[in-house]
Amino acid sequence: MGSTNSTLSRIPNVEELMQETGFTPAHIVRLYDRFEALDKEKTGHLRPQDFGAINRLAMNPIGDRIIGSFFSTGQETVDFHSFVRILAHFRPADKNRPKDPSMPQPVNSRTSKLKFAFQLYDQDKDGKISRAELLQVLRSMLEMQVTEEQLESIADRTIQEADLDKDDAISFEEFRKSLEKVNIDHKMSIRFLR
Amino acid sequence: FLTPLYFMEGGSMEQEMGELRRYRTQSISRGEFSLSDSFYFYIKGLESIVDDQVTQRFSSEELVSWNLLTRTNHNFHYISLRLTIIWGLGVIIRYCVLFPLRITLAIIGLTWLVIGTTLVGFLPNHRLKNWLSELVHLMCYRICARGLSATIQYHNKENKPQKGGICVANHTSPIDIVILANDGCYAMVGQSHGGLMGVIQRSMVRSCPHVWFERSEMRDRNAVTSRLRAHVAAKTNLPILIFPEGTCINNTSVMMFKKGSFEIGGTIYPVAIKYDPRFGDAFWNSAKYNMVNYLLRMMTSWAIVVNVWYLPPMTRREGEDAAQFANRVKSAIAHQGGLLDMAWDGSLKRAKVKEEFKEQQQKMYSSMVMGKKGSTHTKRSHYLY
Numbered sequence: 001m002g003s004t005n006s007t008l009s010r011i012p013n014v015e016e017l018m019q020e021t022g023f024t025p026a027h028i029v030r031l032y033d034r035f036e037a038l039d040k041e042k043t044g045h046l047r048p049q050d051f052g053a054i055n056r057l058a059m060n061p062i063g064d065r066i067i068g069s070f071f072s073t074g075q076e077t078v079d080f081h082s083f084v085r086i087l088a089h090f091r092p093a094d095k096n097r098p099k100d101p102s103m104p105q106p107v108n109s110r111t112s113k114l115k116f117a118f119q120l121y122d123q124d125k126d127g128k129i130s131r132a133e134l135l136q137v138l139r140s141m142l143e144m145q146v147t148e149e150q151l152e153s154i155a156d157r158t159i160q161e162a163d164l165d166k167d168d169a170i171s172f173e174e175f176r177k178s179l180e181k182v183n184i185d186h187k188m189s190i191r192f193l194r
Numbered sequence: 195f196l197t198p199l200y201f202m203e204g205g206s207m208e209q210e211m212g213e214l215r216r217y218r219t220q221s222i223s224r225g226e227f228s229l230s231d232s233f234y235f236y237i238k239g240l241e242s243i244v245d246d247q248v249t250q251r252f253s254s255e256e257l258v259s260w261n262l263l264t265r266t267n268h269n270f271h272y273i274s275l276r277l278t279i280i281w282g283l284g285v286i287i288r289y290c291v292l293f294p295l296r297i298t299l300a301i302i303g304l305t306w307l308v309i310g311t312t313l314v315g316f317l318p319n320h321r322l323k324n325w326l327s328e329l330v331h332l333m334c335y336r337i338c339a340r341g342l343s344a345t346i347q348y349h350n351k352e353n354k355p356q357k358g359g360i361c362v363a364n365h366t367s368p369i370d371i372v373i374l375a376n377d378g379c380y381a382m383v384g385q386s387h388g389g390l391m392g393v394i395q396r397s398m399v400r401s402c403p404h405v406w407f408e409r410s411e412m413r414d415r416n417a418v419t420s421r422l423r424a425h426v427a428a429k430t431n432l433p434i435l436i437f438p439e440g441t442c443i444n445n446t447s448v449m450m451f452k453k454g455s456f457e458i459g460g461t462i463y464p465v466a467i468k469y470d471p472r473f474g475d476a477f478w479n480s481a482k483y484n485m486v487n488y489l490l491r492m493m494t495s496w497a498i499v500v501n502v503w504y505l506p507p508m509t510r511r512e513g514e515d516a517a518q519f520a521n522r523v524k525s526a527i528a529h530q531g532g533l534l535d536m537a538w539d540g541s542l543k544r545a546k547v548k549e550e551f552k553e554q555q556q557k558m559y560s561s562m563v564m565g566k567k568g569s570t571h572t573k574r575s576h577y578l579y
Contacts, residue, residue, distance in 0.1 A: 031244070034244060034245065051243065054242050054243060056238075056239075056242035057239050057242045057243060058552070059551040059552040059555060060235055060238060060239045060242070060552070060555070061235055061552060061555055061556055061559070062232060062235045062236065062239065063239055066235075066236060066239035066240065066243070087240070087243075087244065090237070090240055117232070117233060117236065120232060120236060121229075121232070137232060138227065141231070141232065141235065141556065141559055142556055142559065142560050142563065143553070143556045144553070144556070145556050145557055145559075145560035145564075146560055146563070146564060150564065154227045154563065157226075157227075158227055158228075158229065162229065170229075175229065178229060179229060179230055182230050187230065187233050187234075187237070188233055188236070188237065189237075190237065190240060190241055190244060
């Protein structure tokens with residue numbers, strides 16, 4: 001009906017965005033519609049509260065963290081480009097892409113996905129998941145179902161297994177190593193249709 | 195129908211977590227936490243950001259091809275001169291020809307309802323009175339239906355609700371009442387209003403018993419239930435009409451039925467109502483439009499095309515509680531109408547989601563981390579994922 005092209009023309013720098021993220025025009029349009037639907041006051045930006053209105057997200061145990069991952073430190077709003085760029089991390093890997101080490105890693109590579117997942121734990125962005133940070137995530141996911149001692153023993157065990165240089169924290173490399181057998185592309189991807 | 199943006203892999207939490215941990219030697223039942231566990235929640239969260247099943251139910255259904263009504267086209271903008279001219283003609287026909295005709299009919303219908311029922315009310319209680327009352331009601335609703343250009347197809351008429359029973363149906367708009375009352379007489383249940391509605395309500399009650407509640411009475415659930423029970427017990431009373439969802443849904447799915455209606459006892463006659471969205475969007479988004487605005491939109495659509503299925507009567511089984519019974523009826527209705535059977539509560543439209551659901555997620559997850567014996571499961575587990 002022509003609506004795809006007209007919507008695309010409303011988005012500034014959309015060619016660049018598609019290049020960078022690998023989304024097709026159809027995806028961009030659907031995401032734009034979704035962005036507009038969430039942006040109830042039509043400000044062109046999303047704030048944490050706009051995400052909070054999504055019921056299914058509100059009932060997710062780590063919902064707050066997920067919302068937080070859209071906002072870089074200090075920022076209170078996220079515009080459409082940033083919204084799309086973050087979601088681009090979760091595109092399934094392009095199987096036909098030649099593995100060229102001289103080219104920069106695409107946003108949805110295995111390493112990029114792992115980096116994103118790492119940030120979920122490492123909230124202070126010091127490059128390590130400390131025991132306290134791990135406990136925080138555990139607490140969100142388990143809340144009142146287990147005791148504090150049980151939480152601590154889980155955290156201890158996890159660090160023990162993953163921490164290879166014995167600094168009582170999990171670095172990105174250790175994180176990556178402990179998950180080397182997990183099919184990251186399958187488990188950290190949203191299968192966008194079309 | 196809405197096409198999903200992403201492909202939903204429908205594994206339950208256990209299945210997905212199991213796959214995430216497959217490389218580990220311990221089994222799920224032994225418990226144990228893995229750093230990859232959070233991925234499950236992360237992806238589910240992102241999926242809900244990208245496309246949200248629930249809020250979609252509360253806004254009108256998107257049509258695949260345009261039916262010349264701007265209200266059902268979210269991407270409305272200029273395409274071509276020819277289309278605009280056709281659309282313009284459509285507007286003229288709908289607003290200048292159809293609308294005045296319909297409004298006239300509606301006024302005639304309602305006026306006759308008030309006059310007719312009042313007249314019948316003067317008669318002594320007798321079979322004749324009941325017969326006349328039904329006649330008057332049917333006539334008026336049929337006129338009103340014409341006033342909306344409603345084309346209704348009834349299926350399985352042998353299952354029509356009987357006297358002394360309770361009729362439950364899915365709710366899309368206040369017009370549902372007109373749709374159902376075109377084929378039979380029901381005792382309405384609702385809040386007493388003032389103004390025009392109040393006049394109509396009071397006169398209706400003169401010719402046959404309906405159940406109108408004062409606003410204060412509605413809050414006392416026991417009083418409500420006992421009054422309804424008394425009505426049902428008198429086997430000569432007309433079947434009561436209840437919409438258990440409690441609110442208008444956009445007719446692509448059926449939301450959770452409030453169990454109150456199912457505690458009254460008696461036989462339940464489920465009815466499924468499905469509107470054809472190509473001719474007009476019957477969904478009443480009460481947050482967006484008030485009643486007058488809504489009726490205006492209804493009367494300037496092309497038509498209201500409806501399918502009504504009468505389902506075989508159901509009663510509560512031994513050992514089944516009201517909530518389970520409600521779910522059973524809901525599934526039957528959803529299945530018949532080709533609507534999605536959703537576990538969500540219709541009140542989500544107005545209130546924030548209950549903490550319960552989050553806790554349930556945590557409970558399910560904790561049983562995987564702590565091992566099976568460390569968890570307590572609630573009786574009703576909604577597999578929401």
